[in-house]
Amino acid sequence: MNGPWHKRASSCIAFLMMVLWVFSSAPPRALALNGEDVEYPAKLAFLYNFAKFIEWPPGSYRSPNSPLVICIAGHDPFSAGTENELRTRTALGHAIEIRVFLATDTSSICSMVFIPVTERDQADNILRGLKGSNTLTVGEIEGFAARGGMINLTVEGNRLHFEINRLAAERAGFKISSKLFNLAKIVLDDERR
Amino acid sequence: MLLLLPLWATQALAQETPSSESLTDMSIEELMSLRIESVYGASGFKQKVTEAPAAVTIITSDDIQRYGYRTLADILRNVPGFYVTYDRNYSYLGVRGFGLPGQYNNNIALLIDGHRLNDNIFDAALIGTGFPLDIDLIDRVEVIRGPNSSLYVASAFLGVINVISKRGRDLSKVAVAGEVASYRTYKGRVSYGNTFKNGLELLLSGTFYDSQGQDQLFFKEFDSPATNHGIAMNADSDDFHQFFANASWGGFTLRGVFGSRDKTIPTASFGSAFNVAGTRTIDGRGFIDLMYERQLAHGWNLSSRTSYDQFNNDGTYEYDYSAAGGPSRVINKNFAHGKWVGEDLTVSKQMFGNQRFSIGAEFRLNFQQDQGNYDIEPFVQYFSDSRVSTVAAFYAQDEIRLRKGLILNIGLRYDRYSTFGGTTNPRAALLYNPWENTTFKFLYGQSFRAPNLFELYYDAPGNQANPSLRPETVKTVELVWEQYFSRHFLLAVSGFYYPIRGLINQQVDSRSGDAVFLNAGSLDLRGLDFSVSRSLPGGLEGGLSYSFQDLTNTSSRVAVTNAPRHLAQASLSVPVVQRKIFASVDLQYVSKRATLAGVNTRAYIVPNFTLLRRSVSDKWELSASLYNAFNQRYADPAGYGLAENTIVQDGRTFRIKVGYKFH
Numbered sequence: 001m002n003g004p005w006h007k008r009a010s011s012c013i014a015f016l017m018m019v020l021w022v023f024s025s026a027p028p029r030a031l032a033l034n035g036e037d038v039e040y041p042a043k044l045a046f047l048y049n050f051a052k053f054i055e056w057p058p059g060s061y062r063s064p065n066s067p068l069v070i071c072i073a074g075h076d077p078f079s080a081g082t083e084n085e086l087r088t089r090t091a092l093g094h095a096i097e098i099r100v101f102l103a104t105d106t107s108s109i110c111s112m113v114f115i116p117v118t119e120r121d122q123a124d125n126i127l128r129g130l131k132g133s134n135t136l137t138v139g140e141i142e143g144f145a146a147r148g149g150m151i152n153l154t155v156e157g158n159r160l161h162f163e164i165n166r167l168a169a170e171r172a173g174f175k176i177s178s179k180l181f182n183l184a185k186i187v188l189d190d191e192r193r
Numbered sequence: 194m195l196l197l198l199p200l201w202a203t204q205a206l207a208q209e210t211p212s213s214e215s216l217t218d219m220s221i222e223e224l225m226s227l228r229i230e231s232v233y234g235a236s237g238f239k240q241k242v243t244e245a246p247a248a249v250t251i252i253t254s255d256d257i258q259r260y261g262y263r264t265l266a267d268i269l270r271n272v273p274g275f276y277v278t279y280d281r282n283y284s285y286l287g288v289r290g291f292g293l294p295g296q297y298n299n300n301i302a303l304l305i306d307g308h309r310l311n312d313n314i315f316d317a318a319l320i321g322t323g324f325p326l327d328i329d330l331i332d333r334v335e336v337i338r339g340p341n342s343s344l345y346v347a348s349a350f351l352g353v354i355n356v357i358s359k360r361g362r363d364l365s366k367v368a369v370a371g372e373v374a375s376y377r378t379y380k381g382r383v384s385y386g387n388t389f390k391n392g393l394e395l396l397l398s399g400t401f402y403d404s405q406g407q408d409q410l411f412f413k414e415f416d417s418p419a420t421n422h423g424i425a426m427n428a429d430s431d432d433f434h435q436f437f438a439n440a441s442w443g444g445f446t447l448r449g450v451f452g453s454r455d456k457t458i459p460t461a462s463f464g465s466a467f468n469v470a471g472t473r474t475i476d477g478r479g480f481i482d483l484m485y486e487r488q489l490a491h492g493w494n495l496s497s498r499t500s501y502d503q504f505n506n507d508g509t510y511e512y513d514y515s516a517a518g519g520p521s522r523v524i525n526k527n528f529a530h531g532k533w534v535g536e537d538l539t540v541s542k543q544m545f546g547n548q549r550f551s552i553g554a555e556f557r558l559n560f561q562q563d564q565g566n567y568d569i570e571p572f573v574q575y576f577s578d579s580r581v582s583t584v585a586a587f588y589a590q591d592e593i594r595l596r597k598g599l600i601l602n603i604g605l606r607y608d609r610y611s612t613f614g615g616t617t618n619p620r621a622a623l624l625y626n627p628w629e630n631t632t633f634k635f636l637y638g639q640s641f642r643a644p645n646l647f648e649l650y651y652d653a654p655g656n657q658a659n660p661s662l663r664p665e666t667v668k669t670v671e672l673v674w675e676q677y678f679s680r681h682f683l684l685a686v687s688g689f690y691y692p693i694r695g696l697i698n699q700q701v702d703s704r705s706g707d708a709v710f711l712n713a714g715s716l717d718l719r720g721l722d723f724s725v726s727r728s729l730p731g732g733l734e735g736g737l738s739y740s741f742q743d744l745t746n747t748s749s750r751v752a753v754t755n756a757p758r759h760l761a762q763a764s765l766s767v768p769v770v771q772r773k774i775f776a777s778v779d780l781q782y783v784s785k786r787a788t789l790a791g792v793n794t795r796a797y798i799v800p801n802f803t804l805l806r807r808s809v810s811d812k813w814e815l816s817a818s819l820y821n822a823f824n825q826r827y828a829d830p831a832g833y834g835l836a837e838n839t840i841v842q843d844g845r846t847f848r849i850k851v852g853y854k855f856h
Contacts, residue, residue, distance in 0.1 A: 038216070042224050045216045049224070075547065075594060079629050085217050118549070121494055121542065146392075156362060160225055183221055 041082045042160055043153055047114060047138060050151060051091035053180050056111060057173030060134040061094065068094040071101035071110035073126055074119035101126075112136040115144070123149070136174060145187040150174070152187070163187045246602040246622030247636065248673045248687050248722070250336040254359070257328060259766045259777045261803030261818030261848065263374075265324045265334070265356065271762050272336050273685075273724045273738035276783050277320070278755055278829040280840050281410070281429060282458050282474060284321035285832075288351040289338070289689070289720055290742030290756045294789065294832030295699060300642055302349035305356050305450055308482045309346060312504040313531040313559045313582075316645040322431050325452025325478045327382055327400040329370055329852070330437055332359045338722075339636065339669050339689065347555065347586055347608055350642040350667060351691075358439060358448070361386040361394035367855040375846035376429070377405035396439040404431040407843070410459045412467075414836050420467040428459035428470055444486045451479035463527075463834045464655075466513040471524070477505045491542075498537040503561075505530045512568075524569045529647065532561035547594040555586040562646050566653035576653035580646060582611045598626035608641075612649060616641050616664060630677035638669045644697055648710040657702060657709040665695045665712065682727050691718040699833050708833060715747040732775065735765035752787040755830045759784035759796075775805045788830040790838045797827035812856065818848045 051068055068091050072078065083098050090096065101113050113135050115123050120141040127148050130137060137149045144152040145165040150172070152163040164184040169176055216224070250272050262268045266284040270277040278285045278292060286298050297317030303310045305326055311318045319325075337353040346353055364386025372380045384398035406429025416423035433454035440447045455475045461467040482500040489495055508527040515521040535558070541551035562580040567573060590604035602622040609615040620638035627633070644662035652658040671689040678684065696714035701707070720742030728734035744756040759782070766777035780800035785793040803818040821844055828839035 038227050041216045042219075042227050045219055045224055046221065048217055049221045053221075076597075081629060082217070085215060089217065121488060124488065160227060180221070183225065 039155075039160075040077045040079070043140065044078050044082050044086060046153060046160065046162065047112065048086055048089065048091065048096070050136065050138065050180070051094075051096065051112065053177040054136060054169075055092075055175035055177075056136075057134050060111065064093065066094065067097040068092075068111045069097045069099060069109060071099055071113045073101040073113060073115045074122065075116060076100065077116045077118070110135050112138060115139045115141065115149070117141055120144075123147070132172075134172065136169070136172075146189065148189065151184075161185065165189065245337070246620070246624065246634070248338045248634070248671065248685070250338075252334045252336070254329075254332055256766075257331060258814070258816065259775050259803065259805050260764065260779050261777070261801065261805070261816055261820075261850075262328060263848065264322055264328060265320045265331075265354075268328075268334055269320060269336070269354070270781050271764060271779050273762060274338065274720075274722045274740040274742070274760060275336075276757060276760055276781070279321070279842060280462075280829065280831055280835065281460055282456055282462065283319065283323070286320055287755060287757075289691075289718060289722075289740065290744045290758070290760075291351060291691075291693075291716070291718055292755045293698070293753075294755050294830055295834065299645060300350035302346040302353045303356070304346065304353065306358055306448060306482070307345075307355060307484075308448070308450075308480060308498070308500060310478065310480075312478065312506075312529075313502070313533050313557075313562055314504075314529040314564060314646045315506070316643075317506075319454075319476060319478070322402065322404075322433055322456070323452070323454040323476045323478075325435055325450050326356060326358060326437060327398060327435055329382055330359050330384070330396075330398055332357045332363060338687075339638065339671055339691075345553070345588070347584060347643075350640055350665070358437065359386070359396060360439060360441070361396045362388050364396060365854060365856050368852065369855075370850065370852040372848055372850035374404075374848035375843075376407055378848075379403050392442055394439075394441045396437070398435075398437045400433075400435040402431070402433045406430045406457065406459075411841070412460065412837050414838070415461065415467045425459035425461075425468045426470075428457050428468065428472070430457045431455075446484040446486075448482045448484075449480070450482075451477075453477040460831075460835055460837055460840065463510060464512070464836075465510040465525070466522075469511045471509060471511045473509050475505070475507045477503075479503055494541045496539045496541075498535075500535045500537075501533075502535070503532045525566065526569060527566045527653070528564065530561060530563045531559065533557055533559040549592045550590070552589045553587070555584075555588075557584040559583065564646065564651060576651070578650050578652070580650065582646075584611070584643075585609045600624040608643075610643050610664075612646075613644065613663060616666075632673075632675040634671075634673035634675075636669065636671040636673065639666065640669070641666045642697070644710070648697055655707055657705065657707040659710050662697060662710060663695055663712050665693065665697050667691050667693045683725065685722070685724050687722045689718075689720055689722075692716075693718060713748070716753065717743075717745045717747050719743045719745075732766070732768040736763070738762045752791070754789055755786050757784040757786050757796075773807050773809065775803075777803045777805065786830050788838050789833070792838060794828050794830055794839050797825055799825055799827065811854070813851065813853045815852075816848075816850045818850075820846045820848070 047070055086096055087098060101110060113126065113130065115126055117140050123139060123141055123144060124147065127137060138151045139149045140153040145163040148165065148168050150165055150169040154161045154163060162184050164176065164180065165187050167189060252268050257268065266277045269275050269286055274289045276287045276292065278287060278294065283297060285292055285294065285296065286301060288301065297315045298320060299311065299316035301318065303318035335355045339352055364384055366385065366387060368384045370382045380402045382398060382400040386396040388394045408427060410425045410429055412423050412425065433452060435452040438449040453475065456473060457470060458472045458474065465472050480500055480502040482498060484498045486496045506529040510525040510527065512523045512525055513521050514523060535556065537555045539551055539553035541549060559582045562582060564578045566576040586606060586608045588604065588606040593601045595601055604620045607615065607617045618639040618641060623635040625633045641664040643664050649660050649662055650658045669689065669691050671687060673687040676684045693716040695712040696716060697710050697712060698714045699708050700711050700713060702709050720740060722740045724736060724738035726736035738761065740760045742758060744753045746753050761782040764779040766775050769776050778800055780798055782798045784796045787793055799821045800823065801818065801820045802822050803816055805814065805816040807814045824845040826844065828841045831837045831840050
């Protein structure tokens with residue numbers, strides 16, 4: 001039934017090679033950025049990039065030293081490690097602060113609100129509450145930008161993408177760098193709603 | 194070539210090592226090139242794999258291209274703990290050592306975008322060339338192991354396989370693909386995808402496939418002068434055509450799937466004549482599914498699915514009764530035709546922060562369930578049966594975040610079948626995240642498999658109906674440990690125990706000699722899955738898995754057929770040139786398996802190689818694959834209805850594939 005011995009031997013060698021490769025230790029700096037493990041660290045890095053490439057409306061900061069506050073609504077999907085790392089950075093001269101978004105927060109405290117997919121049923125309420133504030137709204141919920149959210153993170157074909165509702169952001173006075181516009185999918189308000 | 198692979202791996206590693214150590218400092222462009230994985234199927238809404246209340250494996254369209262997978266069966270044979278058996282008509286999936294021959298995958302729920310594909314007579318789900326969605330249109334496949342997966346889907350005995358199709362946005366206008374493979378096999382596809390300004394998203398696609406199959410197949414059981422010395426000539430052809438449509442607008446998504454496959458059967462199944470070209474089955478499967486999702490007031494969410502399904506299985510068998518003094522060519526027809534409509538309604542509520550609650554109901558009306566068997570000339574009707582039946586189900590689930598890193602997921606499902614009555618099945622999962630890179634899952638669940646109409650009522654000569662069949666049941670206790678080592682290295686270990694009771698098993702009645710299905714047998718399935726996977730930026734990735742399973746027949750001393758104790762799989766994909774050329778290899782090891790005659794098949798290792806090239810602009814891609822590269826001779830155990838004890842599988846074969854996108 002079996003082929004000549006060398007065929008089986010080659011199969012075994014191939015198998016062993018793969019075993020060796022999988023178990024061999026990678027060079028310490030060869031950081032692999034893959035799998036689900038990377039989704040939320042990457043999304044947090046997106047938020048940081050938004051902070052760097054978006055200009056807040058005048059008067060958003062009480063003083064030039066005020067921090068940029070990122071508020072997370074509901075269950076926080078980010079790990080403490082990545083959040084702490086981000087706290088050591090600055091964006092356009094502002095230190096970064098990360099805190100929980102409370103249902104009572106309506107304005108002024110949060111520079112940016114991130115609404116995780118677990119809070120998708122609350123998204124409309126949160127957006128309504130933030131209307132007229134200087135808060136950048138970022139979601140990861142299907143249709144979030146079309147429903148009036150400013151930026152929405154999406155996963156397409158296993159890659160992260162983002163949508164910008166240009167009108168919503170500009171109505172609130174945000175100036176978004178053309179670099180972001182070039183990479184984003186521009187979304188209009190869903191007028192049927 | 195083999196010896197070069199690790200070398201390439203090392204080189205690619207050296208090239209692709211990123212200069213920064215943290216994601217925080219990555220540019221948006223870099224972040225957009227990372228690969229993300231999450232899962233929908235395990236609990237009905239999108240969630241992280243580590244938060245899914247089950248053991249989950251995901252295969253993406255990228256994997257499908259790189260490893261040169263041709264069918265869903267090719268994908269599944271690379272999933273840890275899975276193996277595939279082929280009898281030169283259908284492909285059968287074995288899960289964790291459980292893959293009785295002749296079960297048409299009725300113990301798994303196969304879904305396309307959440308819509309159940311299993312039919313309403315055999316509960317069959319075709320995973321080979323009979324799977325009605327072109328493999329190129331698969332965005333990802335989620336494999337959820339174990340009965341624990343069954344809350345959202347009826348009768349998911351050993352697991353759920355959810356195939357998620359591509360959407361209009363994944364294609365840019367018109368795309369074509371063509372392939373040529375061994376045994377005069379040709380395949381072509383034309384697809385159109387677009388997103389329109391008014392929000393309409395559309396995907397349309399059509400596929401044809403034509404394979405001559407092997408010119409000559411040798412079956413030693415027929416090695417006599419009267420049956421062409423065991424050689425079946427030109428009796429292995431396989432043709433299909435498929436259509437797929439997906440349109441979404443606002444909260445509505447309309448999907449249409451249709452496929453029809455025509456396979457010549459070379460094995461002289463069910464006592465038909467050997468070495469004839471007329472014995473074949475035609476399997477058609479289609480559905481239209483309208484989904485509507487809407488957010489209601491006070492944090493409630495509504496999702497509704499209304500669908501129409503149909504399927505047909507038409508077998509033509511040539512019989513030769515000349516040895517008994519009868520006619521030398523009698524055409525026998527065996528058919529199963531089904532049509533049904535269904536409605537599935539789910540309402541969920543997210544409590545702020547820590548709790549998500551959902552309830553749902555499902556109803557299915559099987560308004561056509563016809564089976565029959567007759568000879569054409571002279572016309573003799575052996576069996577004819579028409580039924581109408583219903584299935585109704587209610588389920589509830591609550592996901593509670595007890596505190597950071599601790600999730601409790603509890604669910605209950607009640608099913609009522611007009612054929613046998615009601616059954617209630619609970620499940621519970623505790624997901625514990627003690628440290629950032631570590632997840633433990635403690636899973637308990639119960640599930641059942643309803644007796645299907647074929648098992649209950651099929652009564653053609655040589656078979657005996659058994660309308661008093663009860664569902665077979667399974668409980669599951671499973672412990673999963675998922676451990677990330679420095680982000681690039683995932684280890685998953687899972688130990689499980691499934692006691693299966695009231696197994697619906699085809700047996701031969703000692704008095705009449707007829708085949709009959711009985712709730713006969715109890716099996717205890719114990720095992721351990723072990724897998725490691727590694728992936729690096731730039732596309733280098735690989736994985737290894739090993740599964741041990743012990744399937745004990747607690748009701749008799751007979752060895753369980755087609756139940757390997759050891760399975761191993763390995764895969765490695767290396768970017769040879771800057772993310773544009775990939776060399777990939779995957780291999781499967783299956784240990785010896787008992788056959789119905791009590792003889793063992795031999796263990797085998799089969800490696801497959803694929804070289805994939807994508808153009809710089811991603812406009813075209815070209816791939817060349819070699820399957821069973823060392824021409825290993827191996828065989829699978831045969832099921833009931835076959836005179837053969839084992840069925841020899843294909844030797845070395847190739848495939849060349851070209852794809853082109855018109856932007």
